[in-house]
Amino acid sequence: MEPMKSRWSKWKEKLDVLFERIKDKLSLLKKKVGIIDESEPISFDVAEFMSDTQQALEKLPNDYREKCEIKAIQDKHNFLFREEEMEKIEKCLEHWKEDRFVTAALVGEKGSGISSLVNIFLENHPELTVLRAEIDDKISEQDICMEWLSSLLQKHLENTQMAIQILQDEFDGKVIVLENLQHLFLKKVGGFEGIRTLFDIIASTGKQVFWIGALTPSSWNYLDKTVSIRNYFTTDIHLNDIKADQLKQLFLSKHKGYKLKIKPTKEIAKDKSFKKMSDKEQQEFLEEQFFYMLNSLSHGNLTLAQLYWVRAISTVENHEVQLADISKIETDFLENLNPEQLFSLQQMLIHDGLNIEDFASVTNQPLLVCRNTLIPMREKGLLIQPSEKYTINPVLYQPVYQLLKDKNFIH
Structure with a gap:
């Protein structure tokens, strides 16, 4: 007769296999009904x-x-899928040329093709005199904004009124394109002086200058609730998926x-x-x-x-x-992020990235605390840091956006 110990070993092996199968099926069922294992780690991918x-x-x-x-498209033959958006901006230009107050906001995610849209639009109009700038650093204070505008216009601007006068007199009939308007504010007390300064200037020069501004949807929605950005742009053109x-x-x-x-x-x-x-x-x-x-x-x-x-x-x-086949990267672990991590991602989303000093400023926390928050998020892949700024990992951007929306961190 087979020893009891040997029989138990065989039964144990069978039970282990059965247990693993049940565990796999339960895991699959959890995903289907939206239940996430709290111990699920962040994917190495x-x-x-x-x-x-x-x-x-x-x-x-x-x-x-x-x-x-990765670079903006220059050839209009490769950009036929933005015909609807192009028609809208062409209509804005047409109305502006009729001596009407017209300004246009291009609203789209980073990588959605805003720069390409502007490239093709300007290629279609070689007769236009254009000033174009891409804002990379945060410019939330009035004096810094005036310095930046002085550099852009190649004029020494002492105040807003002087900027308005020069634009009306010397830039009449010109086009100014400003990309990344989301970098002109910080979500804090006194953090909107930069963008308010620009809006004051746009409001007084929209007939002489055709202003085109570009920013992300999250920043557009936030600025619409805080500083009524729609009041300064007669047309907002949202880039469709x-x-x-x-x-x-x-x-x-x-x-x-x-x-x-x-x-x-x-x-x-x-x-x-x-x-x-x-x-x-x-x-x-x-x-x-x-x-x-x-x-x-x-x-x-x-x-x-x-x-x-x-x-x-x-x-x-x-x-x-x-x-080869493209494999989907699992993002279920996002459901397990704690409130502090979600709040940090909210700040990154609204501002389109922040360096450590600006993050400390908008969260009102010491630099050491901020480092202890952001560095682990970067190491886990939630954030990337291609330069000084931390930004949301591109592969997680849409899942993070949807998660924050579902949890009422953004509206």
């Missing part, structure tokens, strides 16, 4: 997303790497000269219907699947789509690009 993507980019051949670099077929058209045009070959997943390769297709039909099917997933994961954001594209590249040889 999230923490390493940007560095892994940069490494993948550096491994590409030099001639193809240029096509994968692009669709999968539009994203496909853009990428195929951008990577023209290279043949795409998409590798099927093991599951698709085994599918009977797929096996019956011709090689051409298989690639057409795989392309549709690939660009649908690319658009879904990037939420229509061109910059994020480009990052996922780079990560999907297997090889580039003889002008053929082989693309």
Whole structure:
């Protein structure tokens, strides 16, 4: 007879296997009904997303790497999917030329194509005299704002009235494009002097100068509630989400000269219907699947789509690009973030990133406390720090935005 100890070992093995199966099924069921395991760790893929993507980019051949670099679109033939937004800004220009007070705000996420839209608009109007500036640093105080405007206009401006007079007299008929208006304020007492100064100037010069401002939706919504930004822009043009077929058209045009070959997943390769297709039909099917997933994961954001594209590249040889399946990065762990982390993400979202000093200023906390908050969030991949500023990891931007909205941190 088999010893009791041996029989127990066999039963234990069977029970362990059964337990693991039950645990897996429970985990799957939890995700389906929205229950998150509180011990679920932050995905390693999230923490390493940007560095892994940069490494993948550096491994590409030099001639193809240029096509994968993130930069604004210059060729209008590659930008046909923004026709509706272009029509609106063209209409604004038309009305302004009729000596009417017209100002335009372009509202879109970073990477949605605002700079590209402006590029094509200006390309269509070589007759315009344009001043264009991209605001990188926080300018929340009036005196700093006046210094910045002095540099932009190449004039010494002592006060707001002087700026208005010079713009009316010397810049009549010109266009001024200001990108990243979200950097002209800080959410604190006295933190709106910079943007109020600019708005006062715009309100008095909107007939002489065609002002075009650009900012993120979160900043637009916040500024609308705090300083009534709609009162200063006669038209707000919101960039719509692009669709999968539009994203496909853009990428195929951008990577023209290279043949795409998409590798099927093991599951698709085994599918009977797929096996019956011709090689051409298989690639057409795989392309549709690939660009649908690319658009879904990037939420229509061109910059994020480009990052996922780079990560999907297997090889580039003889002008053929082989693309593998794009895997979704799990973000369920966001549900377990504590209130302090959610509040920090809210500040990053509204301000489109903050350096440590500005974060301390808007949260009214000592620098040491702020470092102890932000550095762990950066190391876990919630934030990135490409320069002095901390910003939300691009791959988490939309999930974070939705989470903050669901929890009433933003409206």
